[in-house]
Amino acid sequence: MPQGDKRKYTDKQIRKAEHIADSYESRGVPEKEAEARAWATVNKDDGGGKKPGGSGRAKATGHPAARRGGTASAGRTAEQRSASAKKAAETRKRNAAKG
Numbered sequence: 001m002p003q004g005d006k007r008k009y010t011d012k013q014i015r016k017a018e019h020i021a022d023s024y025e026s027r028g029v030p031e032k033e034a035e036a037r038a039w040a041t042v043n044k045d046d047g048g049g050k051k052p053g054g055s056g057r058a059k060a061t062g063h064p065a066a067r068r069g070g071t072a073s074a075g076r077t078a079e080q081r082s083a084s085a086k087k088a089a090e091t092r093k094r095n096a097a098k099g
Contacts (some may be wrong), residue, residue, distance in 0.1 A: 006049075007049075007051070008048070008049025008050070008051045009042070009050070010049075010050045010051060013042050013046060013049070013050065016038075016045075017035075017038040017039050017041075017042045019038075020034075020038035020041050021034045021035045021037070021038035022034075
């Protein structure tokens with residue numbers, strides 16, 4: 001199979017790449033660069049083509065690009081979250097009084 005052949009990708013992977021490429025293009029990235037970035041993202045998420053014979057079958061990275069990160073409060077205690085919320089409320093109140 002020649003390099004760049006997309007036959008081993010599922011319809012869903014192709015749609016995903018098109019959506020990502022469109023998003024990049026809307027932000028001013030050139031078309032070819034947007035397409036390359038989109039396929040790189042699909043490959044990172046899914047490990048390559050999922051149809052039989054695709055290089056990525058049964059190979060999971062465990063950290064797909066679309067699932068990275070998390071909430072800032074995930075690793076904090078209830079007291080820390082409460083203090084942060086009180087501080088934010090105080091800041092909003094102070095800023096509202098200024099304007």
